[in-house]
Structure formats: structure tokens, C-alpha cells
Amino acid sequence: MVNQAIHTTSLASLQIDRDSYEPAYLQLANILRRQIAEAVFRPGDQLPSEAQLVQRYGVSPMTVRRSINLLADQGVVSTAQGRGTFVRGLELSTAYFDLKDLQELFGRGDDGAVKLLDVRVVSADERTARKLGQSVGAPTIYMRRLFSRDHEPIFYHRGYLIYDPARPIVEAEMDVTSLQGLFANVSNSLLKWGELAIEATLLSAEEAELLCKPMPAAGFYLEHLFYDFDNRPLSWGWFIIPGDRLRFAATVGLKD
Amino acid sequence: MVNQAIHTTSLASLQIDRDSYEPAYLQLANILRRQIAEAVFRPGDQLPSEAQLVQRYGVSPMTVRRSINLLADQGVVSTAQGRGTFVRGLELSTAYFDLKDLQELFGRGDDGAVKLLDVRVVSADERTARKLGQSVGAPTIYMRRLFSRDHEPIFYHRGYLIYDPARPIVEAEMDVTSLQGLFANVSNSLLKWGELAIEATLLSAEEAELLCKPMPAAGFYLEHLFYDFDNRPLSWGWFIIPGDRLRFAATVGLKD
């Protein structure tokens, strides 16, 4: 009886509702995803062929393909030409962490503040010159900033900007690493692309003091190197975020 | 003259080669991507409409749509119904870091080794019981392992597994956190999904000693919690990886 009830429920949900606001390809993808989550299809199992799905759900081949492609893009299934579509199991290496978690450190409100500790033109040392593709001693804009929320320091940033009268260095570049511009889409930027890297590091005495952490303390080191549309380095720097301030989260597999 | 040469080259590359092994939708996506990287289209610019692209490249609307969808999925452009398709600029929050970098810590060779330091049945303490959804004092399998490569310790793992005679606890689960099974696709696993989190932390005295690091030292704390197909927790644990061993890298924008 219980089984039958469940079965009926499943059957009812296994139809495409053509009047729904939800497109057919999404409905079908969700139906399949749910069946996988409910272990109707187990990791390693072969999904029904596209032709079968076309018949079963009364949609066109292209729509079925789109559903399958969606699941494949999400890593839920994998396809093999000539063989079929198969359910993938848990795979740790498919996990990824994104900087939206960093973004949420600020919250949505405007209670964030940026304190400009230092900004001046310096001579590039060996490392800075190498990163920015300049010669040692080249004039470079140096910045130190402290980002706070609720009057508590959240992270510390140090950065170097190319200083070249022939190249327009404006607020646009600096915005990319500012509170407002840090995560926003920079439409009219001079920056084309960037490299980012994260490491775990010990806070220096200076960093610990600014961030109000007792020594020793651990934190994230987030380095960035941005390039302009000529693929020349334009900006290099790094954020220091105390380890207890930030946690990157991810899920693998299908929760349900 | 130079301009003309470049122009000619661009024109030549702006055709779909129907004899290519590369599908038309990919060719078109790459053409558009290259134009964006070469600043033919700048961030904020509107791309030609789909109808225009259909005419310009002689492909069907569905093929154009697929190209655009691909670029949109990759964050290169954004689409707005009724308005058009627009080039996106640099956006830090779109950056993501994946555990493939962790995987590469091992390299491909078999010079990796796992040393089982400890495995025994313990009584769950408050925290472990909470994580695993058990009652305090419940019998739990406890493991401590050290992963090495080239005779140097790389990371340290501690984990707890549900111990329940009614539930099959086999090598399959333990494999997920073993050297071979850590990143492989686990097709016949009892695990359905998992939560992962990364923090930056100070190494404890025990961890530093095992990993041959002088105190104080910083490292990544990678926590995992795996669930079975009934959505019950099955395994909880964490990896400690010295900060100088691991670097997560990402790029944002279009290098070209």
C-alpha cells in the first residue's frame, strides 16, 4: 500500500506540464535528477536512451538533449557516444569553491568601510617589477587598505599599480579592488583578465595587529594579478583574511 | 597596410568551416570569444543579435543560440530577454577554485603512500555525535592517516565513520578518503552526496610534528561530511594540508 502510494506519486510527477512557467527541458532535467537522487538510477547505471525519453515524455529530441546536456554540465551524468548516458558517482575533485563566499563577508548592507592606510609612488623592488613586467626601480603606485564591517577589520589589502603617464590609470582600476567594485561587473574597465591564487599563511606582525588578531594567527592569502587589453600586467596585490573570518563551502553529489 | 592585413586575417577566421571536426556551434563561440578578447567587443557592448549572427555566419538559429548559451554559461556574456546579449567585464566573484589542484599534489605516479596511524572503534564525543547524527557515546570508527609523496608528508587526515552492524560499512566508504579513491568517480558507492568546507588554520602541535613543520605553521583545514542514499551522515573528517604545500589557482576574464 505504501509502495503503491509512493509509486503513484512518482508517476504523477513524471510528466511534463506544458502549462508550467518552467520550460520542458528544465522539468525533464529535474525529473531525471530527482530519480537519481532517489536512487531510481544509481551511480554507474545507464539512463534511458534519448529516443526512449522522447517517447516517454512526449518532447522532441532536441529538448531531451538539452536536458541531458544540462545534467552532464553539472556533472550529474556523463555521456559516451555510441554507448549511452550514465549516472556519475561522488567525485571529490569536481568540488569547487567560489569567491561568492568572500563577497558575503560584507553582507548586503552598507555597513562596510574602507580605510586607506597608505597610497604613494614607490620604486618597484625586484619582486614587484617581475610581477608587473617592469624594470626594477620603475615608479609604481603602492596602496595599503583595511576593509571593515561593523567596526571590525575583516581584511587587509596591499597592491601595486603600474605608474605610466602614457597609460590611463584611473579610478576604474582601483575600483576593482575597492569595496563597491570588488565583486561588481566592471563594464568599462581597462582590465581584461586576471590570475588569482589562494594560500594559507601565517599573519605577519603587522597584519595581525591591523586585523586585531593575537599572534600567531593563520589566514588566507589571496593574490591577484590583473592584465589590460594588451595583456600587460596592470595591477598586482593580495588580500589577507583571518582564517576565522572566512569559510569556503561546497557540495558534491546530489543532496536530493 | 598593416591594418588591412589584420583585417583580412580577421575576416578569414570569421567563417564557419563546415568540413572541420570542430562543430559549428563551437567554432562560432570561439570566434565571438576571440573578438571579445581582441576588444572588438568591449565589456558592456551589445553583441550582434541572434538573427544577425544567423545571417552573418550562415547557421540556423538553434546553432547560434547554442553558441551564445555556451558563452553565457562561461560567464563571458550575459543575455537579457527583449534587450540583447552583452559582454561581461571582470567579475571577481565569478572566480572559483577546484580541488583538482589538491589532486595534483600527488602527481600521476605511484610515489604516493598512505600510512595508517590509527584505526579503532571509539565512543562518539558530543561534536562527532552531532555531525554524524548519532547519540553521544555511540560506537564510531576513528581513523588517522598520513599521506606522503617522495617520503615527505603532504597531508594528514582524521575521520569518523558510523559503526552500525545494520548498515554496510565496507572499503567503499573508506576508499573515498583514500589515495586512489579520493578523486576517482565512485560508481558503486553508498555515498550520495557530501558537504565540503575549507578554512585557514594554525597547525596543532601534533599536526605540525607529523607534517614536519616548525611551530607555528599555517595550513588548510578541509572538512568533509558524506551522506548515504537515505541522507544520513556516514562519514565525517578533515584534512590538514600545510600552507606551503597547496595553492589554489583561478583565472577571471578572458586571457584570449
Added chain:
DNA sequence: AAGTGGTCTAGACCACTAT
């Protein structure tokens, strides 16, 4: 009203895999 992206059809042909 005109233009845009979003979805969908009902097939076609191809490449690949298994038998």
C-alpha cells in the same frame, strides 16, 4: 510595432559502440 532573446518542433545525417 519592431526587435530581442527563450523555447520547442520533427525530423535529418553523422560518428561511434556493441553484437
Added chain:
DNA sequence: TAGTGGTCTAGACCACTTT
């Protein structure tokens, strides 16, 4: 040879935005 996924067509209709 039969079955599978992969690509592509040449439209259609819809929802939305702008003018």
C-alpha cells in the same frame, strides 16, 4: 546491423523591452 549519443536545420511561437 542496430542502437547510441552529437550535431544541425528551418522554421514556429512566446515573453519581454524599447520606441
